Amino acid sequence: MRLPRIDASPFKEGPVSVRSWFRLPAHPDRRWWIRTLLIDAGIVLLVLAAIQLVPVKRDNPPVLREPNWNSPETRALAVQACFDCHSSETDWPWYSHVAPVSWVLRYDVTEGREALDFSDWDRQLAMEPDPNQPFAPDPIDQRIEDEIRSGNMPPATYRLANPDARLTDAEKDALIDGLRQTIAQSATPAQPN
Structure with missing residues (x-):
């Protein structure tokens, strides 16, 4: 039984770089960095705002009995x-x-x-x-x-x-x-x- 042949044409150009995945410029300029940092800061702020919606129980149950303090x-x-x-x-x-x-x-x-x-x-x-x-x-x-x-x-x-x-x-x-x-x-x- 023979295995089917795999087309290796997508790999002919060599390894895929991370820059091509995220469309990073070859030499990012100041404007690109500022835009990227602003987007990241916006995401962080959105996440921080969203987690404020998770309720946390802050309670103080009644004091039943304290120890007999020595002083x-x-x-x-x-x-x-x-x-x-x-x-x-x-x-x-x-x-x-x-x-x-x-x-x-x-x-x-x-x-x-x-x-x-x-x-x-x-x-x-x-x-x-x-x-x-x-x-x-x-x-x-x-x-x-x-x-x-x-x-x-x-x-x-x-x-x-x-x-x-x-x-x-x-x-x-x-x-x-x-x-x-x-x-x-x-x-x-x-x-x-």
Whole structure:
């Protein structure tokens, strides 16, 4: 059986250049570059305008129960550096209404509340793993200390937009010690009244 013969005539001229696909001039002049950049800028602006139509839910559910804070200073430091992502008292800045930044902020707040939520402390206590399990994660106070000391919390992007969240070493130590005491005295769920 013989295979049909392929006509190679389109390839006789050699490889096809990118310039022929996009009709690029051999030597683009200033006017061509300006026109091209204006078209590109227009496309970018249209895309940015279109993504503003994608809704983002910015909510603050009710505060169910905060921990029994060991002192007002500990709570003040937590509010200053942690509450925007780790509570239901998020202060949504103006740029949280502008996509795609709004998508990133919503994701960060959702993830922060899942990891540690000062506004739903009973759920937080219920999520605490049994230390007798094999491969159990560190207790919550140890995880918080590790995150703060490593510089992962508050995140650098948050510190950039919120200068108040840039804690000094003394403030970090005070926050860690205060949170350890707060967690120790809040270890039991609240009793119904």
